[in-house]
Amino acid sequence: MEIKVLIVDDEEAVTRAIAGALEDEGYRTLTARDGREALRLYRQQGADVVLLDVWMPDIDGIDLLRRIKEVDEGCPVIMISGHATVSAAVKAMKMGAFDFLEKPLSIEALLDTLQRALRQREVQRAEGPFPFPRGEERPSLLAEGEAGRGIVPQRTLKRSTVLYGTGLHSGQKTGMILLPQPPGTGILFCDLTDEVVVPGDLDHVISTDFATSVGLRGVTIRTIEHLMAVLHAYGITDLLVKVDGEIPVMDGSALEFCKMVDEVGLREGGAGLKEVVVDKRYEVRDGDRFIAIEPADRLEVNFCLSYPPPIGEQEVTFVLEDPERFRQEIAPARTFGFLKDVERLSKMGLAGGGHLHNVVLLDERGVINTELRFPDELARHKVLDLIGDLFLLNRPVRGRVTARMTGHRENVALLKKVKEGLGL
Numbered sequence: 001m002e003i004k005v006l007i008v009d010d011e012e013a014v015t016r017a018i019a020g021a022l023e024d025e026g027y028r029t030l031t032a033r034d035g036r037e038a039l040r041l042y043r044q045q046g047a048d049v050v051l052l053d054v055w056m057p058d059i060d061g062i063d064l065l066r067r068i069k070e071v072d073e074g075c076p077v078i079m080i081s082g083h084a085t086v087s088a089a090v091k092a093m094k095m096g097a098f099d100f101l102e103k104p105l106s107i108e109a110l111l112d113t114l115q116r117a118l119r120q121r122e123v124q125r126a127e128g129p130f131p132f133p134r135g136e137e138r139p140s141l142l143a144e145g146e147a148g149r150g151i152v153p154q155r156t157l158k159r160s161t162v163l164y165g166t167g168l169h170s171g172q173k174t175g176m177i178l179l180p181q182p183p184g185t186g187i188l189f190c191d192l193t194d195e196v197v198v199p200g201d202l203d204h205v206i207s208t209d210f211a212t213s214v215g216l217r218g219v220t221i222r223t224i225e226h227l228m229a230v231l232h233a234y235g236i237t238d239l240l241v242k243v244d245g246e247i248p249v250m251d252g253s254a255l256e257f258c259k260m261v262d263e264v265g266l267r268e269g270g271a272g273l274k275e276v277v278v279d280k281r282y283e284v285r286d287g288d289r290f291i292a293i294e295p296a297d298r299l300e301v302n303f304c305l306s307y308p309p310p311i312g313e314q315e316v317t318f319v320l321e322d323p324e325r326f327r328q329e330i331a332p333a334r335t336f337g338f339l340k341d342v343e344r345l346s347k348m349g350l351a352g353g354g355h356l357h358n359v360v361l362l363d364e365r366g367v368i369n370t371e372l373r374f375p376d377e378l379a380r381h382k383v384l385d386l387i388g389d390l391f392l393l394n395r396p397v398r399g400r401v402t403a404r405m406t407g408h409r410e411n412v413a414l415l416k417k418v419k420e421g422l423g424l
Contacts, residue, residue: 002027002028003026003027003028003048003049003118004027004028004029004030004045004046004047004048004049005022005027005028005029005030005047005048005049005050005051005114006029006030006031006032006038006041006042006047006049006050006051007019007022007029007030007031007032007051008031008032008034008035008038008050008051008052008053008056008061008064009031009033009051009053009056009080010033010034010053010055010056010057011053012033014053014103015031015032015033016031018051018105018110019031021107021110022114025111027114030045030047034056034057034058034059035056035058035059035060035061035063035064035067036058036059038050038052038059038064039059039064039067039068042068042071043071046072047075048075048076048118048121049075049076049077049078049114049117049118049121050068050075050076050077050078051078051080051110052064052065052068052077052078052079052080052097053079053080053081054079054080054081054088054092055081061079061081061092062088062091062092062095065077065079065092065095065096065097066095069095069096073096074121074125075121076098076117076118076120076121077096077097077098078097078098078099078100078101078113078114078117079092079097079099079100079101080100080101080102080103080105081100081102081103082102082103082104089162089175089177089192093160093161093162093175093177094162097160098113098116098117098120098160098179099113099116099117099160099177099179099242100177100192100242101113102192102193106195109195116179116180116181119182120159120160120180150274150275150277150398151272151273151274151275152235152237152272152273152274152275152395152396153235153268153270153272153273154183154184154237154238154268154269154270154271154272154273155234155235155236155237155238155266155267155268155269156180156181156182156183156185156236156237156238156239156266156267156269157178157179157180157236157239157261157264157265157266157267158180158264158265158266158267159180159264159265160177160178160179160180161177161178161260161263161264162175162176162177162178163175163176163178163248163250163256163257163260164176164248175192175243175244175248176227176241176242176243176244176247176248177192177241177242177243178239178240178241178242178260178264179239179240179241179242180238180239180267181238181239181240182238182269182270183237183238183269183270183271184238184270185238185239185240186199186200186201186237186238186394187199187200187201187228187231187236187237187238187239187241187391187394188200188239188240188241189214189221189224189240189241189242189243190240190241190242190243191219191221191242191243191244191245192242192243192244193244194219196216196217196218196219197216197240198214198215198216198219198221199214199216199394200214200221200224200228200241200391200392200394201214201392201393201394202392202393202412202415202416202419204216205392205412206220207220207222208407208408208409208411208412209408210408211223211224211225211408212224212225212228212385212388212389212392212408212411212412220245221241221243221245221246221247222245222246222247223246223247223249224247224388225384225385225388225389225408226247226249226250226253226254226257226384226385226388227241227247227254227257227388228387228388228389228391228392229254229326229330229331229384229385229387229388229391230254230257230258230261230326230331230388231391232320232387232388232390232391232396232397233258233320233323233326233327233330233331233387234258234261234266234323235266235323235396236261236266237273237394237395249335249358250358251334251358252334252335252358252359252360253331253332253333253334253335253381253384254330254331254332254384254388255327255331255332257331258323258326258327258331261323262327273395273396274395275395275396275397275398276393276395276396276397276398276399276418276422276424277295277398277399278293278294278295278296278397278398278399278400278418278422279295279421279422280294280295280421281293281294281295282294282414282417282418282421283414283417284406284410284413284414284417286410288404288405289404289405289406289410290402290403290404290406290410291401291402291403291404291406291410291411291414292401292402292403292414293397293399293400293401293402293414293418294399294400294402295399295400296398296399296400297398298319298320298321298398299319299320299387299390299396299397299398299399299401300317300318300319300320300399300400300401301316301317301318301319301320301383301386301387301401301403302315302316302317302400302401302402302403303315303316303379303382303383303386303401303403303404304379304403304404304405305378305379305382305404305405306404306405308364310365310366311362311366311378314375314376314378314379315376315379316376316379316380316382316383318330318380318383320387326387329380330380330383330384330387331384332373332374333373333374333377333378333380333381333383333384334358334359334360334373334377334381335358335359335360335381336359336360336361336362336377336378336381337359337360337361337362338361338362338363339361339362339363339368340363360372360377360378360381382403382406382407385407385408385411386401386403386411389408389411389412389415390411390415392412392415393415393418393419393424
């Protein structure tokens, strides 16, 4: 079937170049130089996908997006721009844009985005546009008994979504666009202004200083652990995350990420994925600090923190049984830090976005800027970080973790031992 693409851009050279490239790939193209012409063409001839520039005379891209969605809510609209802000991208995604691409366009990236948009439209036509309501049982595509053999469903989001916030360490306003992916894709990250796609896995971890960061070919995506924890808890195995360099910190916890997933819903597909089933005890130790994982029937985490009074000792044991329990017991726990470290982190160029509303701040008197959400919130946040780091294997993990006073560096060191031991 012939696929029709409407290209809307006030730069004739741009429309001509894109149209030529797409026609070489077998697409039929329509072109418009402004919003009024685009609306006329769309109402007369329709389109399977719209490529839409943000900045145009008369009717700008954001307004035209709204009008196209009024005509056909299901039409995938891909926004393109050479000088749009993160806030413009976020606004477009909230209004229903499928994706946001920066000029100059890579034809390879454009074709990939078009294919993803067309696949999503076909799924929506087959299944309808609405996610599973919260609390409703999601039908599994796996054969009966596969769960007992360590096979779990492959999941992605029901549709694209977006969040807007501040990076904890960069201090910069940052947008995050989450795009559903087909089974077998894995968790991928991409900078909003760069075409480099960075796998969110152990092999691409480049820093564990105060956060977990992944990178490739000079592109770094920082502070991924809270989002990765939510993906782990919800069993989301395939996703593309476009972000402006750093995952937004939100309120310092993972709660907003949970709400986002609940609102969008999940979709299952593929033949299933084998869990990482720990076969023996693995351990990393540095004096009194240690972390170990050993065989278990599910993912269990025991974490112990020990600081001088008034903080004292905090110990938490958590079993990852379902997203609801994670959402209630672990996701709300916020990032914490010590007042004495703030100046040092600032000199290192870190914690620029750490403010009183998104970090639990401590000094020798204890918590000085907020009320704790749990008496043991600090230990719960370490569990959150750990669940996120474990998902660097890109598959759910089955094992019992015991840890004391450890962080991202030890988590990653342990995962390397597990990966080598299991031959992953």
